[in-house]
Amino acid sequence: MEALVPAGLHIVTKRRPGKTLIHYVYAWRGGPLIHRAEGPRPRVTAAITDAAAEARAAGRTDGPQSPTIMNLIKSFCAAPEFTKLARSTQTSHNTWLKRIEERFGDAPLSVFEDRRVRADIMDWRDQWSDKPRSADAAMQTFTRLLSWGYDRGKLRENVAKGIGQLYDNNRSDVIWEADDFEKVAAVASVEVNEGVALAAFTGLRRGDLVKLPWAAIGEHAIVWKTNKSRGRNLATVPLLPETKALLARIKERHAAEMAKLEPDKRRPLPETVLSNSRWQPWSPTGFGSRFDDAKKAAGIDKHLHDLRGTFVTRCCIAGLNDREIADIVGWDTKDVAAIRAKYADQARVVVAIGERLARAAIA
Known part of the structure; x- marks a missing residue:
């Protein structure tokens, strides 16, 4: 009768509910896999013995050190x-x-x-x-x-x-619809809603979104060394008209709320565009957690990352070509083209039809 696999070899058993056990035999703990078997615990065979000996010999060729x-x-x-x-x-x-x-x-x-x-x-x-x-x-x-x-x-x-x-799961062609924004706006705090809107208008990833400083906002674009690769990546994002309007609203809200405080309780606003209810910059996990709470309460199955696709549609409608947009968001041009075909060009058609109907009504 064959003996059980001897000491020195290492066996890992994978249990799967309702399925046969799988046993992985390694030459030693941390060593290479030399045998795989399903069902009962494996027993010694000549093949296992030879494989173990070969693996150990290979390990010894490097010497004790x-x-x-x-x-x-x-x-x-x-x-x-x-x-x-x-x-x-x-x-x-x-x-x-x-x-x-x-x-x-x-x-x-x-x-x-x-x-x-x-x-x-x-x-x-x-x-x-x-x-x-x-x-x-x-x-x-x-x-x-x-x-x-x-x-x-x-x-x-x-x-x-x-x-x-x-x-x-390539979600590059998933975007937020108007209904998604409305549902989140109804349940999220003003600070979270500002973050959602800024993501949709800039295409920034969460880590960069919460750290975006006011100093990076130029007259026509956001130019900023992001936190990727210790600041070696330069983000250049054009300022769309709706982006400028959002930034103005954030500044107005900050100024209005600070004006309500007693003079001795007022303090400088954070250097970042976004801040939480305590006037402190968001941490990526803090904003992500509050966003997830709002998303669940709103009952929508969209990710924060999907707002990058929403930004791409805005760039398409604004007249940027696929290569320009791909360079901004770091995508492949084929992904930009897919969004253009699925959403942006569709939106232009709807707008054009609306304009024709309006002209016909006036005539």
């Missing part, structure tokens, strides 16, 4: 390619680097030069398959780590390169 994934992570975190990233990006990567270390930390780097380990990496990613965005974030960090190792000559290849994303 063989560099590991843990070493690679430490070197990566100290490198300028990591330290110069935006703080929010570092925080996101650190979350996944910690999980990579927990799972693969002791594995020799030589293991990650064998393409068979791709299955091991994908099995690790699939722990979050019920949350595709999280799974993709995990892979983005893993791929970036191995890519850095390849560029620095620590790896002969990046075995994670080309592993596809699980989240596939």
Whole structure:
């Protein structure tokens, strides 16, 4: 009779409600995947024994001081390619680097030069398959780590390169309709409504939206170094007529509310265009949380990010071409063209019909 898989090998059992168990056998904890079986716990076979021996031999070729994934992570975190990233990006990567270390930390780097380990990496990613965005974030960090190792000559290849994303939901052609704005306006605070309107008129992402300073507002455009890549990306957004009107209303409201306070309680307004009810700049998570509350109360299934598509339609109607708009929002021209065909050109047709009917009525 075959014996159970001996000590030294590492087995991970994946349980799926109503489905057969899946067992993953690794050469050692943190080592490469050498066997996969469904049903009962796997037993020793010649194939498993040979695969384990081969993997361990490969690990020993690097000697007792063989560099590991843990070493690679430490070197990566100290490198300028990591330290110069935006703080929010570092925080996101650190979350996944910690999980990579927990799972693969002791594995020799030589293991990650064998393409068979791709299955091991994908099995690790699939722990979050019920949350595709999280799974993709995990892979983005893993791929970036191995890519850095390849560029620095620590790896002969990046075995994670080309592993596809699980989240596939292109919402570039989703926009807010007038009814969506009305529903949110009815339940959201004035501060949240100002943020929603500013997003629709500028196309800025949430992190940039809440940090947009008044100093960046020019006569004809917003020109500002955003928080992407530590300010290396320059945002240039044309000021549409409705954007100028919104900014004027925000200033008027600020001045009016401050005038109501006793002189000794008045204070300078925040440097950012948007502020919360305490006259403090929003944090990205703070604004996002209040927006989500309003969206749920309004009963709409639209994202804050969808306001970028709304801004694109406004730019189309204002007369900008696809390339100009793509450069502003960082999209592909085909995505801009899709919105133009679906919404903007449609809107022009409706306006033109209305104008013809009005002329006919006058005649």
